[in-house]
Amino acid sequence: MLTLLKNARLFAPEPLGLCHLLIADQRIAAIVSADAEPPVSGSGVGVSDLEGRRVVPGLVDPLVHFIGGGGEGGFGTRTAELTLADALASGTTTLVGALGTDALTRTPANLLGKARELAAGGLTTYCYTGSYQLPPVTLTGSVGSDILFVPEFIGLGEVAISDHRGSQPSAFELARLASEARTAGMLAGKSGIVFIHTGDAPTHLEPLREAARTSAIPVAQFLPTHINRTPALFEDGLRFAREGGRIDFTTSTTPELLAGGEVPASEAVARALEARVAPSRITLSSDANASLPQFDEARRFIGLRAGRLGSLFEVLGQCVNDHGIALERAIGVASTHAADALKLPRKGRLQVGSDADLLVLADNGWVLDEVWALGRKVYGHS
Structure with missing residues (x-):
């Protein structure tokens, strides 16, 4: 045709x-x-x-919760699955699915099935094996075999650091898992990226630095997200990018999160570029259909909203129209750079x-x- x-x-x-x-x-x-x-x-x-x-180019979103997320406030707070209609209208044509906090009632098999459903509707879909917690949940029994043998699995994620919902992984555990994902990726011709959920604990990105310092794993093997979550994490993220890492800003947000200090994603991109962070080290993701929970000072759940896939296209427009970023440069953070990090050479251009x-x-x-x-x-x- x-x-x-x-x-x-x-x-x-x-x-x-x-x-x-x-x-x-x-x-x-x-x-x-x-x-x-x-x-x-x-x-x-x-x-x-x-x-x-x-x-x-069609947008490339490195973090989408195809089968929903949440549940931090009980079963009544589980978020819904992504629908094909919403996905097709979003401007995102390549999506990478992940589990999140809940890897008990949601599984890699569910995730893979949903990825194939969206692909049957015309989109390009991939997945991460694993979830917030360690040891990682897998489809075939190991991270390496998932990446090597299942075409859709291209890396490991969303592994949580600096977050009270994660497993508090050590630098050794992070390096070992990154090594397994990296090696399997090399064998399969995939990125083997380790996609990292970053919480608001004061350790910020230090676990990734320590994993790189104490092993042969390059810091760029990790792609930490939610770097615009707090002003302190944002500043640490800029340092991390200057040290050779990549950073990802979340486009889905709420008025409550912004009032609590979250840096709007378009502003985060503009400020990172002004700070002379290499553009190729900056990506955006929607965190679509994830829960955007609120916790009080005692870490007690008080409410949530769901992320939106369409927020990625909206933030791209804000980068251009509100912050004066040239369209060709803004496209990079919403498409090209993620395609490069995920080793998808036919995407993003x-x-x-x-x-x-x-x-x-x-x-x-x-x-x-x-x-x-x-x-x-x-x-x-x-």
Whole structure:
């Protein structure tokens, strides 16, 4: 199947001006200037004229709770699963699923099944094996075999540090697990990334530094999230990035979390760039369908809301419109950099050979007109 997208103002993420894109099945087969003749024509080619609208890569979200999360306030506080309709309308075309606090009533098998359900609907989905607690829950009996033998499992996560809900892992345990994930990733041609949930305890990111200092594991093998959770954690995250690590900011939030000191994700990106953190070390994730719990000073649960997948696209717009970050640079933190960290070379860029995952933006305002995933329009007007 051939599809020609004409007159796209292309950000790949670098700005390429007005272009024609040819899609062959699921991938981009050609990109030519709009001044040139289209690469193909004829009755067998589907044609869509985008009339100069901006086209950017589909977003890559490294943390989504496909099957819900929560439960910190009892069974009545479990959050719902992600629906396919919400996912298709979000602008996120590549999603990585994780368990969270609850790895007892939710399992890796549930997670994998939901990943395949969303993939059947047209999206690209992956998973992390494990959860907050250690020893990690797995599908096949070990972290290494999950990553090596199950195509969707690309790393380990969300392992909790500096959080009262985690297992308080030692530096040795973190290094050992990272080594297992890294080696299995090498054997399978995957990233073997260790995705880290970071709580608000004053130890912040020190467990990861100690694991790297006391082992041969590079600090970039870890990708800690929620770095905008508190001002102190944010500052420690900037130091961590300057030391060679990566940092991830959470786009889902609530008025209560912001009032409690959370740094808005778009502001966190802007401040990190102003602090001369290398852009490639910054990513965004939605934490979609996770619980965003509130605890009092005694760590007692007092309420929660659920994360939203659409918050990733919203924060990308805030980076551009509220903080003046160039679109091509903002795309990196919402797509390209996560694709690189997760070792997904066909994601996060619009170039020949890449998967045809792309967003068509409206002429006015920060609005999605169309979402294309793997060469097929999955959202937008017919």
